[in-house]
Each structure stands twice: as C-alpha cells, then as structure tokens.
Amino acid sequence: MTIKVAIAGARGRMGTTAIQAIEEANDAIVVAALDYKYDGLHVHNSTVNDQCHGIPIYTSLAELAEHHAPDVLLDVTDPNAVFVNVQAAIELGIYPVVGTSGLTRSQLDEIAVLVESHQIGCIVAPNFSLGAVLMMKFSAQAARYLGDVEIIELHHDRKLDAPSGTAVKTAEMIQQYRPAHIQGHPEEQVHIDGARGADVDGMKIHSVRLPGLLAHQQVLLGGEGELLTIRHDSFDRKSFMPGIMLAIREVMGRKELVYGLEHIID
Numbered sequence: 156m157t158i159k160v161a162i163a164g165a166r167g168r169m170g171t172t173a174i175q176a177i178e179e180a181n182d183a184i185v186v187a188a189l190d191y192k193y194d195g196l197h198v199h200n201s202t203v204n205d206q207c208h209g210i211p212i213y214t215s216l217a218e219l220a221e222h223h224a225p226d227v228l229l230d231v232t233d234p235n236a237v238f239v240n241v242q243a244a245i246e247l248g249i250y251p252v253v254g255t256s257g258l259t260r261s262q263l264d265e266i267a268v269l270v271e272s273h274q275i276g277c278i279v280a281p282n283f284s285l286g287a288v289l290m291m292k293f294s295a296q297a298a299r300y301l302g303d304v305e306i307i308e309l310h311h312d313r314k315l316d317a318p319s320g321t322a323v324k325t326a327e328m329i330q331q332y333r334p335a336h337i338q339g340h341p342e343e344q345v346h347i348d349g350a351r352g353a354d355v356d357g358m359k360i361h362s363v364r365l366p367g368l369l370a371h372q373q374v375l376l377g378g379e380g381e382l383l384t385i386r387h388d389s390f391d392r393k394s395f396m397p398g399i400m401l402a403i404r405e406v407m408g409r410k411e412l413v414y415g416l417e418h419i420i421d
C-alpha cells in the first residue's frame with residue numbers, strides 16, 4: 156500500500172526536506188499541500204508557481220481531502236497554526252503526524268480526547284531525530300541519580316518559539332524521575348531578569364538563538380564533585396527524516412495520541 160501524505164508547511168524548511176524524503180521512499184507519496192494562502196497554485200522546492208509544477212496547494216483541508224483523499228497529514232507549520240490543522244484532520248479521518256512545536260498541554264489533552272472519539276491515531280513528536288530521542292531518554296534515566304539539572308537548547312535565529320518543544324519534552328521526561336526541588340542557592344539574587352532561565356519545578360531551561368545554529372541541546376546533570384553532560388546536535392534537517400518516515404508508517408496502526416517518538420522506538 157502507498158501512503159498518501161498531505162503536508163502543511165510545504166513551503167518551509169522542514170516541509171521542503173520532508174517532501175524530498177517522502178518522494179524518495181517507495182511506500183509513500185505527497186499528494187497535496189495545505190497552506191493558508193496560494194490556493195490553486197503549486198509548490199516546488201519551497202517556491203510557489205502557477206505552472207502546475209509540483210504539489211497542488213489548498214487552503215481548505217476539506218477540499219484537499221475531497222480531491223486527493225490523503226491518509227496522513229504531516230504538519231510542520233507554526234505554533235499558531237498547528238492545533239487547528241490537527242483538529243480539522245481528525246474530523247476528516249486523516250491521521251496527523253505533527254512536528255510543529257508549541258502545542259500546549261491543554262491542546263494535547265484535547266487532541267487525545269478527539270482522537271479517541273474518532274478512533275484515529277495521531278503522533279506528535281517534539282523531535283523526530285532518533286539521536287535527540289535517545290538524548291532525552293538518557294537524560295531522564297540519569298536524572299534518577301543526578302537530580303540537579305539545567306537544559307541548554309540552542310537553535311537557529313528563525314525559530315519562533317522558546318523554549319523549544321524538545322526542551323519542554325525533555326523536562327517532562329526528567330520530571331518523572333526527579334523530585335521537584337529548588338536548585339542553586341535558596342537565597343539566590345537575580346540582578347538581570349531571565350539570568351537563571353525558565354523554571355520547571357526548580358530545573359532550569361536556557362534558550363540560545365543564533366545564526367549558524369540548527370538544533371542542539373545539552374543537558375547538564377550535576378552531583379557532588381561531578382558533572383554529566385548529555386548533548387545532541389542536528390547539523391542538517393535530514394536528521395529528522397528517518398523519524399518522520401517512521402511516524403508516517405506507524406500512525407495508521409494507532410488509535411490514540413502518541414506524544415514523543417520514544418513510545419515508538421523503545
């Protein structure tokens with residue numbers, strides 16, 4: 156069976172790389188793009204044309220579905236767009252695979268209820284890179300023994316959201332092992348706002364945005380007289396493609412929300 160994939164975010168950095176990866180696979184094809192503009196035009200290599208060259212663009216998922224009957228919607232858009240796209244896909248019986256960061260806990264809870272009522276699978280992966288998933292798993296394991304943790308995530312300066320979805324997910328995974336507690340000096344004085352980063356149960360998250368970077372994260376776990384550093388670097392968006400293909404192949408066998416690729420790669 157060939158899996159028919161629609162992509163939301165097809166003009167973007169991830170969308171462009173994902174289209175290539177899906178086209179190279181022998182069991183999936185990209186049938187159409189969902190966008191908020193350029194209805195009726197086509198997208199090819201991140202540029203839009205009116206020459207019918209590339210993938211047809213729709214601004215309505217219902218219309219896209221009527222013409223192309225996709226099995227899966229891959230969403231790599233924008234934190235403000237993703238929730239509506241996922242809701243629309245589920246209502247239409249299209250299985251969402253979501254890479255977009257920024258979904259809130261309450262939105263994830265709503266998606267979980269919606270997929271259950273429609274008996275349809277949905278995979279939300281804060282990070283599709285298999286190396287990053289391992290970095291998150293190893294960090295959670297290590298936090299059982301070294302419970303003072305600071306996360307430093309570093310990304311390109313075109314990134315909209317902070318902290319990254321990966322850092323949030325890492326903190327959530329670590330929370331399962333690390334009892335909530337204050338880190339550092341209990342009477343610490345912060346002289347410039349934000350100097351100690353974001354706070355999750357006393358654990359700190361620092362976000363760096365610089366040109367030249369792509370996606371990187373370092374988890375620092377401190378103990379008496381020692382420091383364990385667990386680091387992952389994505390140098391190329393190709394690093395996310397094996398995880399995307401895995402999720403596209405897996406999602407149709409699911410009937411629930413899967414939040415994090417660690418539940419698939421075990």
Ligand SMILES: NC(=O)C1=CN([C@@H]2O[C@H](COP(=O)(O)OP(=O)(O)OC[C@H]3O[C@@H](n4cnc5c(N)ncnc54)[C@H](OP(=O)(O)O)[C@@H]3O)[C@@H](O)[C@H]2O)C=CC1
Pocket residue numbers: 163164165166167168169170189190191231232233234236253254255256257280281282283284395
């Ligand atoms: N899970 C993972 O492994 C990874 C996740 N990401 C996440 O994926 C998302 C996209 O990243 P990236 O490709 O770098 O970002 P880009 O800005 O390059 O691409 C996003 C694209 O989505 C388009 N877009 C915005 N709103 C909509 C909408 N309502 N419907 C359809 N398309 C829309 C944007 O259009 P316009 O430019 O006109 O606004 C843009 O072309 C981010 O949230 C990022 O954090 C990134 C890498 C890996």
Ligand SMILES: O=C(O)C1=N[C@H](C(=O)O)C[C@H](O)C1
Pocket residue numbers: 256281282283310311314315318319320321322369370371
């Ligand atoms: O915006 C990005 O680039 C990335 N976003 C995701 C995140 O927020 O964690 C995944 C990866 O870090 C790249």
